Amino acid sequence: MTNLKQVLTADISCQLLYVNETQASQVESLQALIAEHKLPIILNTELVTEKLNQKRRQQLSQIATQPILLLDEKDKLSWLSDGLSVAPEWDKMQRRVVSAGRKSELLLQAAKLTADSQVIDATAGFGHDSLILASTGAQVTMLEQQPLMALLLLVEQLRMSTLPNWQKLMSRLQVINTDALTYFARFNNYLGADNEQAIDVIYLDPMFPEDSYQDSKTGKGAKVGKHMQALHQLAHPPTLDEEQQLLQSAQAVVSQNGQKQGRVIVKRPQFAPLLADQQPSESWNNEAVRFDGYFV
Ligand SMILES: C[S@@+](CC[C@H](N)C(=O)[O-])C[C@H]1O[C@@H](n2cnc3c(N)ncnc32)[C@H](O)[C@@H]1O
Structure with missing residues (x-):
């Protein structure tokens, strides 16, 4: 896997996977939040229709060349790290x-x-x-x-x-x-x-x-x-x-x-x-x- 520590020192290109067409407005809100807080993140958004089970998540993070964010069916945003979804979960x-x-x-x-x-x-x-x-x-x-x-x-x-x-x-x-x-x-x-x-x-x-x-x-x-x-x-x-x-x-x-x-x-x-x-x-x-x- 690419060394994320290096990737994350400059502007970050980040893949955002979302699972439902109805999430378009959430994706827009995310973009707006990034702009409002001037976060150096470029989101490449992608609608995924396949089932993202544990095995698939593991595969995705292994081949990733950029960090992957996932907006799941419950609209929860997490970061896919080594196949695990991590989020603050307050x-x-x-x-x-x-x-x-x-x-x-x-x-x-x-x-x-x-x-x-x-x-x-x-x-x-x-x-x-x-x-x-x-x-x-x-x-x-x-x-x-x-x-x-x-x-x-x-x-x-x-x-x-x-x-x-x-x-x-x-x-x-x-x-x-x-x-x-x-x-x-x-x-x-x-x-x-x-x-x-x-x-x-x-x-x-x-x-x-x-x-x-x-x-x-x-x-x-x-x-x-x-x-x-x-x-x-x-x-x-x-x-x-x-x-x-x-x-x-x-x-x-x-x-x-x-x-x-x-x-x-x-x-x-x-x-x-x-x-x-x-x-x-x-x-x-x-x-x-x-x-x-x-x-x-
Ligand atoms: C060990 S974690 C902190 C965990 C945190 N106390 C919690 O309850 O989740 C360290 C975090 O600090 C951030 N960090 C490390 N050095 C920093 C610095 N000089 N300025 C701002 N953030 C920093 C890292 O990116 C990392 O997210």
Whole structure:
């Protein structure tokens, strides 16, 4: 298969398969969303009438020279990665989001958010952690460098906004297709110390080498799920230099938070080395993950 990491560094040509003629208006809405958010994606649309069973999906992704998006018979958009359909599927997070609190979510213990907090999730991915952060009432700006992932997030936000139970939470999310370093640099250059957009927490969950989620000796640690497997086709783990830049510029952003203490929270597999080799102020961990907090 073509190396998607290379394909996705420039404008992306992407194949959009849809399964029913009546979906023409959904395809148009997708095109409009891409234009509105200036996503560098070129959609090549194709109506497929054959049955897309698991075997066929596997074949399609094996011969693909460009990423494949699928609009299924239920109008759900997913990305066909190694034969598996992956999508944010925020509805599956409902129970976790409803019961999310500092007792049940280590991330919330680490982030210490209140309903008026401003958060940047600088590595949004499928947006699952953003939902946990936003469950507190906080406003969450979601940065995602990969246009394809940003598109999946925007589509999911629109879809979930039509569900009454989710509308308020959806209105607290803002998805931006950008590299976090570019966003932080702009923030640090243009905004003064007492600006209204002061950021309380920046959350970083950068990629981690695929084979390093579990302890090699004991086998303990997180199993890599299908969402994370798919992301490994799109995004590289950062180099040490990139880790240092990310952590430093995130710390610079939260340090502009007036009198309040800002914090950068970093998610790592439990046994992973520290981001940028930097000692955190405090850490929280369970048997799978660790959150390192850098207080500024
Ligand atoms: C490990 S995943 C994050 C998963 C996410 N926490 C979730 O709950 O789904 C990392 C994501 O961050 C994105 N990413 C990595 N470095 C980035 C950067 N410098 N700026 C913006 N996005 C970045 C990757 O494209 C990938 O989608």
